[in-house]
Amino acid sequence: MNRRIFLAAMASAAAPVRALPPQSKDPFDLGVASGDPTANGVVLWTRLTPETGAGNLRVTWEAAEDEQFRKIAKKGRTVATPGLGHSVHVEVNGLQPDRWYWYRFRIGPHESPVGRTRTMPSAGSLPEKFRFTFASCQHFEQGYFTAYQHMAEENPDLVVHLGDYIYEGPPRPNLVRRHNSPEIVTLSDYRNRYALYRSDEHLRRMHALAPWIVTWDDHELDNNYAGDIPEDKQTRAEFLERRANAYQAYYEHMPLRRASIPSGSRMRLYRRVSFGGLAEFFVLDSRQYRTDQPCGDGNKEQCPAALDESATILGMDQERWLTGGLADSRARWNVLAQQVMVAKVDRKSGPGEQYSMDQWSGYEAARRRLTGFLGDRKPSNPVVLTGDIHTNWCNDLKAGGFGENDAVVASEFVGTSISSGGDGSDAPGDWESTLAENPHVKFHNRRRGYVRCDVTPGQWRTDYRTVEYVARLGAPVATRASFVLENGRLGVQKA
Ligand SMILES: [Fe+2]
Known part of the structure; x- marks a missing residue:
């Protein structure tokens, strides 16, 4: 692994996971994305933009079968670290082949835009x-x-x-x-x-x-x-x-x-x-x-x-x-x-x-x-x-x-x-x-x-x-x- 990323990962593992300090700016202003789909999975992406030097941040995510998120297919939590620019890459597995899904992320009071993706x-x-x-x-x-x-x-x-x-x-x-x-x-x-x-x-x-x-x-x-x-x-x-x-x-x-x-x-x-x-x-x-x-x-x-x-x-x-x-x-x-x-x-x-x-x-x-x-x-x-x-x-x-x-x-x-x-x-x-x-x-x-x-x-x-x-x-x-x-x-x- 890249030494810089490795050191950042070590520091991240040792550092506590914190809540996002209150901020007025939308931390999801870079949007959401998905990619590299397989028959039962896809990568869900976002990158947080904290206003000031934040450490490790806990982010939750959901993938649903419908746009209103009534039928959640998968959900989970992940940590966004400063070493990787607070980017989030969730590899979702266990989805159904050949169908559309909707996804979003959440941190504190902030919710990301809804993304649409498919297997x-x-x-x-x-x-x-x-x-x-x-x-x-x-x-x-x-x-x-x-x-x-x-x-x-x-x-x-x-x-x-x-x-x-x-x-x-x-x-x-x-x-x-x-x-x-x-x-x-x-x-x-x-x-x-x-x-x-x-x-x-x-x-x-x-x-x-x-x-x-x-x-x-x-x-x-x-x-x-x-x-x-x-x-x-x-x-x-x-x-x-x-x-x-x-x-x-x-x-x-x-x-x-x-x-x-x-x-x-x-x-x-x-x-x-x-x-x-x-x-x-x-x-x-x-x-x-x-x-x-x-x-x-x-x-x-x-x-x-x-x-x-x-x-x-x-x-x-x-x-x-x-x-x-x-x-x-x-x-x-x-x-x-x-x-x-x-x-x-x-x-x-x-x-x-x-x-x-x-x-x-x-x-x-x-x-x-x-x-x-x-x-x-x-x-x-x-x-x-x-x-x-x-x-x-x-x-x-x-x-x-x-x-x-x-x-x-x-x-x-x-x-x-x-x-x-x-x-x-x-x-x-x-x-x-x-x-x-x-x-x-x-x-x-x-x-x-x-x-x-x-x-x-x-x-x-x-x-x-x-x-x-x-x-x-x-x-x-x-x-x-x-x-x-x-x-x-x-x-x-x-x-
Ligand atoms: Fe070009």
Whole structure:
């Protein structure tokens, strides 16, 4: 266990549990959340905000079968400790599969908002339908989170967040909102930044409406970092201390299981979540274990080092875990919930090629191992979900090159940002020439929004939901494009 967390836990165990000193401010102002559901359990989350240096605090919780809390399914008490920022992570078990629950927390005279969550269908079942939404990249300063206001109307069974939940930078002028400190480095900096982001009512509400499964990308720590290598001028020791702060604050603010409690500057985030036998999510971490970008940063031609077999974006342990899991999976749809684009997309118009070195195309050996595995072992209906680049894309994935004759091994849906990049546009930009040179890319768009997926045993449908603007509140939402996958048939089709 992280020494700091260990010491905090020891001190907490020795210290008495106290009542919350009287305060006028709502200690539940960061809201409630739930996550990582199984067929009979889910994580219930909140984080208390005591006004002054409180010690260990006793919190009670209830989960009910109805919104009025007439039929309590489970209840209990837990202790929120200062060592973990008074965060509360209750792993409820013994619930019924495939049903909705309502939950709340209490401390002294204060009651939390009511959250709604659900369990997943049981492992052997093949559910008839499943709706989830996915999102990424929510820069607080660059736009309002109107996308979440619309997502709340979609009634998803699950929300998947693919990272850039916060951004680490200092405040910048002339944007719609403002960051609350210089670039974040310390644990208290990161905690304050999460609290700022959770001050957004649409984000808080979406957390209270459905369970989430979350993973991070780079900005939860530092732009475009790789493993223990920072973007900024920091020593490795300084960077690992910062990484420990960032990872701990992430754990404290997300509805994650105990298995994800950080250990020093390491934190296990890759894991599986199942929706019965219909969909299996392999939630990946492509930041913590990656080797340094073999060919450096930016968009460029792949250098020979990109083909070095030791170059890895997942790390070898996670890669083995993923391929082992895919080989064993009996799910109808096998979903990789991850960060950076897997499709190899030539960004240079005309002769010559340029690829993004921060994406899987910068780690060509690892990209070929994954796509080669999918092509050889043929797990049932592989689908990749991606965030990171603040634009919508729909790609067929191919193993080696991407010529007409190369076989499709999976499809990839890249979701745009919630707000990062500001309003966006429908202007094609350099998209038309990109499309001409990349026939495996079926769609590209630069609006903000989220992605909705309706999954049945026979078909997967993806709707790209976009908002007209984020610089002002109240933008309407529309479906910008839709694609389907048929069970047992590789390659997307326009819906
Ligand atoms: Fe981002």
